[in-house]
Amino acid sequence: MKASIALILPLLLPLAIAQIPHWGPCPEPAVQPNFVLKKFLGRWYEIAKLPAQFEKGRCIETNFSMKADGTIKVSSSEILKGELRTLEGTGVVEDIKQPAKLGISFSYLTPYSPYWILSTDYDKSALIYSCTDVLRLFHVDFAWILGRTRTLPQDTINKAKDIFTNSNIDVSRMIASRQQGCDKEI
């Protein structure tokens, strides 16, 4: 246990600085009932995120696809300082009884981070939540609104924020992701 905390803390520290940690353990929001992973696969664009990372890239998208071994291939890309950057990770369903609670890792060195699908209609938008307890004293969390298109109606975004808020997740600092000028120049 000690070893894993020692491993995780340096990874969390920069996040904790970029993000305001909240006291207490992670909230336990409800997730998408009867989640069907197959319908969730494919391409999603990042519409909004928490925390605000102003220095980060734009045109962020993620593709989910099944691998032969039953795990999920997670390919993300962003345009940062004029360059297309890609990142590949692995997703798993950790408990078959909780199919909407994925774990995603972007390196063999890091543990699976929670990647919970709180709500999705599969063909327009999805709400993702990731929370990590630090010593049960405080937690650091991430939230995303994803879209099947590069933009979503404001009404959809407002409803998504309401769902987070009703799950005791503070999304007041959520910011819109930049998805402009993505299909032309890099």
Ligand SMILES: *[C@@H]1O[C@H](CO)[C@@H](O)[C@H](O)[C@H]1NC(C)=O
């Ligand atoms: C996602 O898939 C689409 C369509 O196959 C492809 O054009 C795009 O480059 C992929 N993006 C990533 C990040 O893998």
